[in-house]
Amino acid sequence: MEQELKAHLKKLMASGDVAGIIALKSERGMAKPYLFADASELECLCLTPKYPMASVARLLLDEDGAARFAIVCRGCDERALRELAKRHQVDLDRLVIVGIPCDEEMARECACPEPFPSVVAVGTKLEQWEAEDIGAAYRAMELDEKLAFWKHQLEKCNKCYGCRNACPMCFCKDCELENALWVKHGRLPPEFPIYHMIRAFHLAGKCIACGECQRACPSDIPLMVLNTLLREDMEELFGYVSGTGADAENPLYTKEEMQ
Amino acid sequence: MAETWNPKIVGFLCNWCCYAGADMAGTSRMKYPPNIRIIRVMCSSRINAEMVIKAFQMGADAVFIGGCHPGDCHYVDGNYRTQKRIAVLRRLLEHLGIDPRRLRLEWVSAAEGEKFAQTMDEFAKEVAELGPSPLAALQREVL
Numbered sequence: 001m002e003q004e005l006k007a008h009l010k011k012l013m014a015s016g017d018v019a020g021i022i023a024l025k026s027e028r029g030m031a032k033p034y035l036f037a038d039a040s041e042l043e044c045l046c047l048t049p050k051y052p053m054a055s056v057a058r059l060l061l062d063e064d065g066a067a068r069f070a071i072v073c074r075g076c077d078e079r080a081l082r083e084l085a086k087r088h089q090v091d092l093d094r095l096v097i098v099g100i101p102c103d104e105e106m107a108r109e110c111a112c113p114e115p116f117p118s119v120v121a122v123g124t125k126l127e128q129w130e131a132e133d134i135g136a137a138y139r140a141m142e143l144d145e146k147l148a149f150w151k152h153q154l155e156k157c158n159k160c161y162g163c164r165n166a167c168p169m170c171f172c173k174d175c176e177l178e179n180a181l182w183v184k185h186g187r188l189p190p191e192f193p194i195y196h197m198i199r200a201f202h203l204a205g206k207c208i209a210c211g212e213c214q215r216a217c218p219s220d221i222p223l224m225v226l227n228t229l230l231r232e233d234m235e236e237l238f239g240y241v242s243g244t245g246a247d248a249e250n251p252l253y254t255k256e257e258m259q
Numbered sequence: 260m261a262e263t264w265n266p267k268i269v270g271f272l273c274n275w276c277c278y279a280g281a282d283m284a285g286t287s288r289m290k291y292p293p294n295i296r297i298i299r300v301m302c303s304s305r306i307n308a309e310m311v312i313k314a315f316q317m318g319a320d321a322v323f324i325g326g327c328h329p330g331d332c333h334y335v336d337g338n339y340r341t342q343k344r345i346a347v348l349r350r351l352l353e354h355l356g357i358d359p360r361r362l363r364l365e366w367v368s369a370a371e372g373e374k375f376a377q378t379m380d381e382f383a384k385e386v387a388e389l390g391p392s393p394l395a396a397l398q399r400e401v402l
């Protein structure tokens with residue numbers, strides 16, 4: 001898929017439609033997000049590990065007023081871009097999305113709701129994909145079991161802010177997690193459960209289930225459980241699935257009465 | 260020292276409707292249990308998730324939010340935002356293992372002193388049945 005993708009991108013570059021291509025570059029055995037501006041560099045393009053590309057696009061578009069870029073996107077990256085566009089954080093007209101599918105192993109690891117973007121430029125998307133239902137076991141627990149579970153899990157938190165920093169949907173300049181009114185400074189672990197509840201609640205209707213927060217967590221806290229449960233709630237309560245088409249808006253930000 | 264436990268309810272009431280309703284209950288000398296500590300806000304939509312969670316974390320056994328009836332919000336659509344926010348927040352509380360009945364939202368108009376008193380009566384009874392909030396207990400452990 002990598003070779004095919006490089007050929008595709010070379011053509012795109014030659015067309016002169018875009019000022020550069022946002023993708024991962026491999027360098028000394030590691031990968032970093034990179035803006036490819038020259039076709040000769042594309043040799044170093046790589047696809048793994050998974051990286052929140054939407055954040056890169058957001059920061060880059062912010063810097064440069066008019067240029068258009070292509071961006072290599074997985075399913076989650078596209079969902080993130082859509083949701084960011086709804087919050088006026090990226091201008092989709094300035095991006096050409098080059099979609100790539102995830103393989104079964106990656107999709108399973110993320111329990112991804114849709115491991116491919118709407119249009120797949122190269123590669124073949126998984127047929128008949130069904131994500132593992134992470135929420136089910138937790139919904140079935142009794143209240144005191146849930147409380148004991150989270151008390152134990154969240155006590156492991158060392159307040160590194162990794163979950164927030166990795167999240168493509170966290171773009172606020174002032175973060176309430178740093179507001180001493182809610183989260184006491186210099187306290188470890190952060191008081192139970194406000195830190196994680198603020199994060200979960202602020203992501204309601206925004207979280208696109210990319211799994212970056214959980215991957216970033218050095219304490220192995222199953223953050224995706226809360227995110228998945230809230231994604232299900234948003235769908236149940238309002239029929240809203242974050243990351244879908246531009247015409248659907250996060251109901252928590254609209255002024256309409258709840259049905 | 261043995262203390263009898265009485266539910267502590269933090270109430271956020273909007274200035275224009277529910278607070279005026281509570282005021283009316285007071286001036287009309289209606290009786291309702293003294294468990295609620297009232298905080299007046301300009302609109303129910305001023306209440307965010309942080310405030311509710313912090314109230315629980317600081318030892319509230321329950322949180323009450325009172326706003327204007329649909330169509331009556333002084334700021335037109337504030338109460339619709341509140342309604343949706345609280346619906347999601349109740350789900351989140353439940354996921355964490357906190358009984359969502361501890362968070363209640365009601366519409367009370369300025370003329371509904373009686374509804375306010377009745378609601379408080381009901382809610383205080385319900386919370387008393389639920390017992391002390393587990394988060395309040397954790398808080399006492401830390402102190």
Ligand code: SF4
Pocket residue numbers: 163166167168169170203206207208209210211212213214227
């Ligand atoms: S909360 Fe986690 S899964 Fe959801 S968008 Fe942010 S990083 Fe991705």
Ligand code: SF4
Pocket residue numbers: 156157158159160161162163164213216217218219220221
């Ligand atoms: S990444 Fe994990 S340890 Fe770091 S702040 Fe988030 S939950 Fe806590």
Ligand code: FES
Pocket residue numbers: 273274275276277301302303304325326327331332333334337338
């Ligand atoms: S002013 Fe009462 S709910 Fe908005």
